[in-house]
Amino acid sequence: MKKLLAIIALTALSFNAAAHGPSPQKVEKTIVIKAAPAKVWAVVKDFGNMHAWHPAIASTKLEKKGDETFRTLTLKDGGTIYEKLRTADDADMKLRYEIVDGVAPVADYNAFMQVTAGPGAGESTVTWVGRFYRTYKLNPPIPAGQDDETAVKFITGVFDSGLANLKKVIENSK
């Protein structure tokens, strides 16, 4: 009986894994950095060096698999997040990536970071936008920790702390 339950649970999990929820969530944050756009973009596009500016990340491991680029982020709190680079476009100064796997309480996450010039002379604006779903993939009731609020709060925390420190790191470097 126990075995049967385990099989049922496994089956349920396996076909839910393909699906995601019907309500995508979004976090969008920006910060102004007193540095030239080229200088900011050089830091942002450096996919294998996120720990150099993000305060929650202890280390970044870059991996190439054929034409594709991945990174493993090891968090200071423990756990890892495995991400895939989609594009790093120098003309648009736009980096696009997605989460493949890991401890972040989100599903089907993709994001971009973009550097634009201004608003002032010698300044840059960094925009970070993430689109994702909660991890719970069935009808309500939604368990705590797998809901939209948890997902949005986590990504908001990542963006806010990351952008604040990105500004600090770039403005303090000569």
Next chain:
Amino acid sequence: MKNFVWLLALSMSLSACQHQTLAYITNQGDHTVSVIDTRQQKIMHTITVGKAPVGVAVSKKLQRVYVTNVEGASISVIDSTQQKVIQTIPVKGSPVGITLSPDNQTLYVADWYSDRILAISTSNVNSQRTVIAGKAPAGLVVSPDNQTLYVAARDSNQVVAIDTSSLSIQKRIDVGKHPFGIALSHDGKQLFSVNVYDNTVSVVDITNTDQPPYTIKVGEHPYCVIANPENTQLYVTNTQDDSVSVIDLATRKVITTMNVGMTPEGLSLDTENNLLLVANWGTNSVSVIDIAQKKVISTIKTGDKSRAFGQFILQ
């Protein structure tokens, strides 16, 4: 002469009143519907509906707009003469896709997690039938003769044809990976399925469904499709390219790609004014495209996270 010009202007403005075309845009993030006058290209009303509205279906004849509230487990019924919600139909589950039969008699609703399709009588909403069609039903469309309901079963990678009187499955048509939005040509002879994970549109010959559909490559993570009334072109939203592809059906190729707002989802045609309206989830706006010029002519600010999944233009 002056009088004549004045009269002409008057008659033109009168006819504008008679032919007002309205777009009903669902805003997932603030639980509202933005009502846009497409000629004036501005918001006329903002209507509060249920939690996280997604799908929309309109009826000129019934003067009703139906909205699925996916997180609110309900359908809001809007009276389009008063621009307010007059009824809320509870739906157990997560309603997303919604469409109305051309005879205005039946509303079809896709319940995402339960794999159910609900057939609700518009004259008596308590009269509901259900059918299980395939995994994660998304887009819905009914044939012009009201006989067949087509369902994009996203996680089955199929479009399922259902007989509307018996609600029995007639045919399962294999399409690309993760079909979401679907549409029919105006003559009902072709069906178009947008395959999110393949970045393609499948074109199914309804008169010969044994023949495998052909596919056309579009942009990244496409969501929704619509055909022009002449059935010469398709318009497809590419959610992760922030663009709309224009497909020429004769050559089976993308002929133009237009940049719109961020993460475009639903799109509908205003045939009166020859416009294409696109709801941009990522930038909380609607892009208005002049079809003849194939150009975005204005962008209208809407509510938070606009989706408008379905036929949303009342004309």
